[in-house]
Amino acid sequence: SAVISQKPSRDICQRGTSLTIQCQVDSQVTMMFWYRQQPGQSLTLIATANQGSEATYESGFVIDKFPISRPNLTFSTLTVSNMSPEDSSIYLCSFQPREDSYNEQFFGPGTRLTVL
Amino acid sequence: RKEVEQDPGPFNVPEGATVAFNCTYSNSASQSFFWYRQDCRKEPKLLMSVYSSGNEDGRFTAQLNRASQYISLLIRDSKLSDSATYLCVVWDGGFKTIFGAGTRLFVKA
Numbered sequence: 001s002a003v004i005s006q007k008p009s010r011d012i013c014q015r016g017t018s019l020t021i022q023c024q025v026d027s028q029v030t031m032m033f034w035y036r037q038q039p040g041q042s043l044t045l046i047a048t049a050n051q052g053s054e055a056t057y058e059s060g061f062v063i064d065k066f067p068i069s070r071p072n073l074t075f076s077t078l079t080v081s082n083m084s085p086e087d088s089s090i091y092l093c094s095f096q097p098r099e100d101s102y103n104e105q106f107f108g109p110g111t112r113l114t115v116l
Numbered sequence: 117r118k119e120v121e122q123d124p125g126p127f128n129v130p131e132g133a134t135v136a137f138n139c140t141y142s143n144s145a146s147q148s149f150f151w152y153r154q155d156c157r158k159e160p161k162l163l164m165s166v167y168s169s170g171n172e173d174g175r176f177t178a179q180l181n182r183a184s185q186y187i188s189l190l191i192r193d194s195k196l197s198d199s200a201t202y203l204c205v206v207w208d209g210g211f212k213t214i215f216g217a218g219t220r221l222f223v224k225a
Contacts, residue, residue: 033213042203042217043160092159104150105213107159 006093006108013083013115020079021111023093028073033105034066037090046091049076083115117142119214122204126220133194137219139187139204147209149180151189154201154218163189163202194223 003026013019023032031050035043047055047068055068069077080087094107122139129135141149149166164171166178166187177190187204204216 043215045212104162105160107161109159112157 004093004095004106004108006111008111009109010112011114013113015084015115017083018079018081019083019113020077021091021093023076023078023108025074025095029095029097030073031096032070032076033094033096034068034076034078035092035094035107037092037110039089043092046078080113083113085115088113088115118217119143120204120206120216122216122219124217124219126222128222128224129194131194131196131223131225133223134190134192135194135221136191137189137202137204137221139189139216141185141187141204141206141214143206143208143214144182144185145209146185146206148207149187150205150207151176151178151187152203152205152215154203156200160203160215191221194221196223196225199223 005024007022011019031048033048034046036046037043045058046061046066047057049055049068049070051070051073057063065081067079076093078091090110090112092107092110094105096105120141127135151163152160153163154160164173164176164178166180168180170179175192179188189202191198199222201218201220203218206214
């Protein structure tokens, strides 16, 4: 199965700054997803990133705050902009091998972000 | 009402016990159902899919009741290594996957 990696694995940032998280898959995938998991909570989908088109954001998430890039079929970035302590969370990228039916989502190891 | 609801637990059980988790979902048009496992400070990983007829994988049994919009996971002969958070996951047939908040399980010696 494909391997998915993220970096950085963790970071501590000052409020008002921005952090870009990178996600790399070792095979070409059409759909990639970005999730947030706050302490003690489940995963919340931020956006779906398809190569060659604008990311689709879920309710409560906007492009200005979480810009996403998807330059090719193996890579995506999520930027957390103008950070505040409320953005402290784990951010996970994932991909789904098949588009026509749900099979399994593979997750990256996550980026643990702390905003001071 | 949340789209996917689970009992958060925690469930504290001794080794060898049988434990059951429940999950309800609100969208009657949901297509596919899964249980994921998430270890502490790790990413979620698929444990098993849930089929209408019910399915078993070793010590794990999953069942789906579409009429009641209810999913269950049964773990028999619990092991210490089963300690984790179990996430109920529902796919709506489009591009949206909904994760439950998870049920925490602690298996003690």
